[in-house]
Amino acid sequence: xxxxxxxxxxxxxxxxxxxxxxxxxxxxxxxxxxxxxxxxxxxxxxxxxxxxxxxxxxxxxxxxxxxxxxxxxxxxxxxxxxxxxxxxxxxxxxxxxxxxxxxxxxxxxxxxxxxxxxxxxxxxxxxxxxxxxxxxxxxxxxxxxxxxxxxxxxxxxxxxxxxxxxxxxxxxxxxxxxxxxxxxxxxxxxxxxxxxxxxxxxxxxxxxxxxxxxxxxxxxxxxxxxxxxxxxxxxxxxxxxxxxxxxxxxxxxxxxxxxxxxxxxxxxx
Amino acid sequence: xxxxxxxxxxxxxxxxxxxxxxxxxxxxxxxxxxxxxxxxxxxxxxxxxxxxxxxxxxxxxxxxxxxxxxxxxxxxxxxxxxxxxxxxxxxxxxxxxxxxxxxxxxxxxxxxxxxxxxxxxxxxxxxxxxxxxxxxxxxxxxxxxxxxxxxxxxxxxxxxxxxxxxxxxxxxxxxxxxxxxxxxxxxxxxxxxxxxxxxxxxxxxxxxxxxxxxxxxxxxxxxxxxxxxxxxxxxxxxxxxxxxxxxxxx
Ligand SMILES: Nc1ncnc2c1ncn2[C@@H]1O[C@H](COP(=O)(O)OP(=O)(O)OP(=O)(O)O)[C@@H](O)[C@H]1O
Ligand SMILES: [Mg+2]
Numbered sequence: 111x112x113x114x115x116x117x118x119x120x121x122x123x124x125x126x127x128x129x130x131x132x133x134x135x136x137x138x139x140x141x142x143x144x145x146x147x148x149x150x151x152x153x154x155x156x157x158x159x160x161x162x163x164x165x166x167x168x169x170x171x172x173x174x175x176x177x178x179x180x181x182x183x184x185x186x187x188x189x190x191x192x193x194x195x196x197x198x199x200x201x202x203x204x205x206x207x208x209x210x211x212x213x214x215x216x217x218x219x220x221x222x223x224x225x226x227x228x229x230x231x232x233x234x235x236x237x238x239x240x241x242x243x244x245x246x247x248x249x250x251x252x253x254x255x256x257x258x259x260x261x262x263x264x265x266x267x268x269x270x271x272x273x274x275x276x277x278x279x280x281x282x283x284x285x286x287x288x289x290x291x292x293x294x295x296x297x298x299x300x301x302x303x304x305x306x307x308x309x310x311x312x313x314x315x316x317x318x319x320x321x322x323x324x325x326x327x328x329x330x331x332x333x334x335x336x337x338x339x340x341x342x343x344x345x346x347x348x349x350x351x352x353x354x355x356x357x358x359x360x361x362x363x364x365x366x367x368x369x370x371x372x373x374x375x376x377x378x379x
Numbered sequence: 380x381x382x383x384x385x386x387x388x389x390x391x392x393x394x395x396x397x398x399x400x401x402x403x404x405x406x407x408x409x410x411x412x413x414x415x416x417x418x419x420x421x422x423x424x425x426x427x428x429x430x431x432x433x434x435x436x437x438x439x440x441x442x443x444x445x446x447x448x449x450x451x452x453x454x455x456x457x458x459x460x461x462x463x464x465x466x467x468x469x470x471x472x473x474x475x476x477x478x479x480x481x482x483x484x485x486x487x488x489x490x491x492x493x494x495x496x497x498x499x500x501x502x503x504x505x506x507x508x509x510x511x512x513x514x515x516x517x518x519x520x521x522x523x524x525x526x527x528x529x530x531x532x533x534x535x536x537x538x539x540x541x542x543x544x545x546x547x548x549x550x551x552x553x554x555x556x557x558x559x560x561x562x563x564x565x566x567x568x569x570x571x572x573x574x575x576x577x578x579x580x581x582x583x584x585x586x587x588x589x590x591x592x593x594x595x596x597x598x599x600x601x602x603x604x605x606x607x608x609x610x611x612x613x614x615x616x617x618x619x620x621x622x623x624x625x626x627x628x629x
Contacts, residue, residue, distance in 0.1 A: 180535055200535050207535040213528040217550045227536040230546070278536075 128194075129282055129314035130156040130179065135188030137174055147339035148174050152188070154333060154342060158281070161308060161315045163325040165371060166335030172318045175340070176284050179316065180207045192282055202227055206275035210287040212267035214259040214274075220266075221246060221255035224273045231278075245273035248307060265296040272304070276311065285317045289324070298356070301327055305354060322368045327354055332367075334374040344374040415597045424601035433586065437609065440583045443499060443571045444613060447506035452563055455511045456556070459518025469519075476515060484509035485573055497578045506570030510563045517559035521552035557621045564617045568610050583609065 132154045139146040148171040156162050164172050177183040179190055181197040190197055192204050214223045222229075224242040233241075246255050249269040259267055268288055275283055289297045301324055308315055319325055325332050326348055334344035348367055350358055358364050397417050404411040415423075427433050462469050462476075488505060495501035525548055533547045575584025587602040 182531065182535055200537050202535070202537045205535075207532075209528060209532065211528055213526075213532045215529060215532075215547070215550070217553075226533075226546075230533075230536055230538050230542055 127158045128155050129158040129160070129192065130154070130316065131189075131191040132175075132179070133189050135175075135178070135185050135190065137171065137178070137186045139174075149185075150339045150341050152340070152342055156314055156316060158314055159312050161305075161317065161328055161330045162333060163317045163319060163329035163331070164333045164335060165319060165322065165325050165375065166340060167337045167375065168320070170335045170338050171340035172335060173286055176207075176286050176316065176318060179282075180205050180284055182207075202231075202278045202280060204280055205282045205284060206278065206280040208268075208271050208275045208283065208285040208288045210290055212259070212264075212271040214267055214270055216259050218258075219255065220251065220257050220259070220262065220270045223259070223270055224255075224277050226274060227278050241277055242273075245277050248276070248310065249273045250303065263296075264292050265300055268292065268300060269303070272307065276307075276313070279311075281314055283313045283315045285315065287318050287320065290320065297321075297324070302354075302356070304328065305352075309353065322371050323359065325371060326350075326364055326367045327359065332371055334371060343377075344371070346370055346374070412596065415600060419597050420600040420604065423597040424604055427598060427601055428605075432581075433605075436581055436583050436586050437605075439499070439581050440571060440575065441609065441613075443502045443506060443575075443582065444568055447503045447510065447571060448564060448567050450503070451507040451510035451567060452514055452560065454507075455514025455563070456518045456559075458511075459515040460522055462515065463519045463522035473519070476512060480512040480516060484512075484570070485577075488574060488577055491574070492578055497580065502571055502574045502579070502582070505574045506567050509570035509573075510567040513566050514559060514563050517555060517562070518552075521555035521559070522548070524555055525551040560617050560621060561614065564613055568613060572606075 132152055135149060135152040137147075137149040139148050152175065154162075164175070166172055174183065178185045179192065179197065181200040184198070192201070195204075197204065214220075215226065218226065221239070221242050224245050225238045228238040228241060243255065246252060249272055251266060251269050251273070254262065254266065259270070262270065271288070272285075275285075289300050292300060305328060317328060319328075329348045332344075332346045332348060333342050334346070335341065336343045346367065350363065350367075400414070400417040403409045404414050404416045411419075462472050484505075487508065491501050491505045491508070495504055529547050529551065530543060533543050538546065571582075572584040575582035576588040579585035583602065583606050587599060587606065590596075590598040590602055
């Protein structure tokens with residue numbers, strides 16, 4: 111974390127407040143049976159501290175896009191800048207990732223799973239434990255640190271996964287359908303929890319989901335993608351006040367916003 | 380059922396078998412020339428345990444088993460990981476290995492004798508050879524049991540290749556690898572026995588084969604008991620090792 115300050119001092123011609131800038135991004139997979147165009151000409155800017163949700167039909171390239179923003183996959187062409195600098199390789203100081211399956215290591219306890227990123231950097235044991243415990247409290251799992259993943263419910267596993275994504279305090283958090291495997295009730299609770307965590311940590315979040323309700327409930331802005339090859343075909347600002355409440359879901363505005371997103375997706379399909 | 384009851388029942392069964400072994404040949408229900416009574420076998424066992432020739436055989440057999448194991452397991456594991464990790468190597472070698480694996484290894488024994496004679500080296504080489512394939516196959520399966528999403532998570536947190544190997548691959552593969560240790564010990568021990576029984580001048584396998592050929596049945600059965608004890612000792616040793624290694628996992 112010692113080399114965080116030079117990053118902050120780099121201010122280019124782009125507005126300093128943009129955490130993520132994607133321009134002219136295109137990706138073509140070299141699949142088994144020929145080339146698969148997955149993404150075409152994606153351009154998007156996410157301001158620092160914003161919560162942006164991406165929706166779009168299955169297979170339109172949402173996961174691919176997130177992987178590229180995380181530096182886990184190289185795009186065919188185009189640029190991605192995170193915190194003002196291109197991202198060519200995974201950089202846990204800038205980007206944390208939360209996957210659809212919680213993907214916890216079954217041989218580690220919840221606490222050790224959260225410590226994992228710090229252990230990779232050989233952080234001192236005491237610092238690791240303190241930091242991991244803070245994260246455990248943040249996600250509301252105090253007292254569960256010694257449990258193994260198989261002893262946790264689906265929702266608890268995702269909480270651990272979020273804590274692990276945040277443990278290095280990256281300014282950007284990428285989340286690929288993190289709650290898709292959960293039941294409806296748990297899913298709503300987790301959405302609410304995520305907003306609480308987000309408001310306490312001031313992260314920039316990019317969140318992929320198939321649930322339009324979830325999208326409207328969470329987002330400052332929803333980006334709608336077309337079917338493959340994915341393009342961004344709509345941007346819908348969600349100007350609902352914060353903190354969001356469950357009651358808002360019953361309001362007309364909420365319904366209208368959800369409808370507008372649905373129309374955009376349907377037009378494409 | 381309590382632990383105590385279980386042990387009691389097991390001991391009871393053992394006692395039953397041994398009593399039958401004692402009583403049936405004594406009363407002539409079974410020909411004592413084919414199955415000597417248990418007490419005769421025990422006294423023979425006591426007698427042969429005093430022979431220097433038997434001491435040497437136990438030492439030689441144990442040494443062969445240990446050396447072959449120490450060669451076959453790491454070598455097989457390394458080959459298995461390489462095959463699983465390299466697409467080309469996998470495509471070339473996997474089918475070949477699969478076919479060789481399905482062939483009984485004992486048909487290669489005469490070749491080992493032709494090349495290496497019938498000494499210690501040949502026993503070790505043949506036993507290691509007959510163990511290698513099961514280790515390779517298991518190691519390949521162990522690598523394939525590593526979940527890609529776990530590797531992806533580690534990569535997203537900036538893990539180096541070495542860290543991915545030690546912190547994701549090794550713990551993911553551990554359950555299968557530990558299982559493999561025990562199975563390979565069985566293959567390994569069998570390999571040593573077959574080689575000794577086929578052509579040798581010493582070792583437990585040689586003694587047993589020899590006693591059998593000379594119709595020395597009390598010695599033969601005593602030898603079998605002795606061998607069983609040695610084999611169980613090796614299996615238990617591997618189990619202790621297994622517990623040691625898996626202790627850090629839980
Ligand atoms: N490694 C790969 N090789 C070839 N094609 C791939 C590869 N990975 C993904 N694709 C293809 O690229 C397209 C986009 O995949 P991606 O997983 O990014 O979609 P997605 O929007 O996340 O879908 P979903 O909503 O179902 O999760 C899909 O059509 C997929 O088949
Ligand atoms: Mg996806």
